[in-house]
Amino acid sequence: xxxxxxxxxxxxxxxxxxxxxxxxxxxxxxxxxxxxxxxxxxxxxxxxxxxxxxxxxxxxxxxxxxxxxxxxxxxxxxxxxxxxxxxxxxxxxxxxxxxxxxxxxxxxxxxxxxxxxxxxxxxxxxxxxxxxxxxxxxxxxxxxxxxxxxxxxxxxxxxxxxxxxxxxxxxxxxxxxxxxxxxxxxxxxxxxxxxxxxxxxxxxxxxxxxxxxxxxxxxxxxxxxxxxx
Ligand SMILES: [Zn+2]
Numbered sequence: 242x243x244x245x246x247x248x249x250x251x252x253x254x255x256x257x258x259x260x261x262x263x264x265x266x267x268x269x270x271x272x273x274x275x276x277x278x279x280x281x282x283x284x285x286x287x288x289x290x291x292x293x294x295x296x297x298x299x300x301x302x303x304x305x306x307x308x309x310x311x312x313x314x315x316x317x318x319x320x321x322x323x324x325x326x327x328x329x330x331x332x333x334x335x336x337x338x339x340x341x342x343x344x345x346x347x348x349x350x351x352x353x354x355x356x357x358x359x360x361x362x363x364x365x366x367x368x369x370x371x372x373x374x375x376x377x378x379x380x381x382x383x384x385x386x387x388x389x390x391x392x393x394x395x396x397x398x399x400x401x402x403x404x405x406x407x408x409x410x411x412x413x414x415x416x417x418x419x420x421x422x423x424x425x426x427x428x429x430x431x432x433x434x435x436x437x438x439x440x441x442x443x444x445x446x447x448x449x450x451x452x453x454x455x456x457x458x459x460x461x462x463x464x465x466x467x468x469x470x
Contacts, residue, residue, distance in 0.1 A: 243271075245269055245272045246419070247275055248272060251329030254329075257287075257288065270295060271296050272296070275365070277361070281421060282299075285307070285334055296340055299342060300361045307333065355374070356406060358376060371410065373410065379391050379423070392440050393422070411429075
């Protein structure tokens with residue numbers, strides 16, 4: 242079985258297909274989507290045209306948004322403005338290509354519901370690798386040898402759900418953790434504990450900002466209509 246977790250934005254999808262072919266991958270069985278933000282799912286249509294036998298597994302509630310992606314693009318434009326255009330279009334995919342996650346029965350991959358970064362977000366455990374999308378924030382190795390962790394908090398961010406998702410991932414055990422942004426670390430336990438500390442730290446800072454008049458300057462970030470899928 243050949244799996245892909247997240248496909249990146251449409252603007253990079255040609256390069257993704259090129260690299261996969263360079264790796265000698267001629268068949269992809271399943272594409273798993275952590276969530277349908279365009280930097281994770283945007284390249285889906287092109288990947289499916291290069292690998293027409295592949296099926297897509299996504300969270301039940303997001304199936305309709307893959308089949309009719311217009312509301313995702315609209316939400317993206319509202320939240321990200323010109324940056325949304327740089328990601329490219331999330332093109333619709335045929336409904337018959339999509340498997341709602343509740344119908345996934347194979348035990349080769351365990352699906353974990355991990356909302357928070359987005360209201361609809363999944364993580365995947367395969368063998369010793371835990372694919373967390375953005376449920377564990379963003380990670381980047383810094384050339385000095387230090388590590389950079391930060392919460393990924395697009396509006397709206399669902400704090401309590403994100404924290405619960407971290408606890409759920411911690412309960413699974415200790416695995417190699419694979420980030421969507423960027424790379425891998427050997428211990429999901431260590432990475433998730435660091436992320437949890439970051440989440441709580443950022444919330445404390447947000448509370449402090451709220452108690453100053455800077456909060457009014459940030460009003461656009463509190464717009465409940467600024468919702469991404
Ligand atoms: Zn996202």
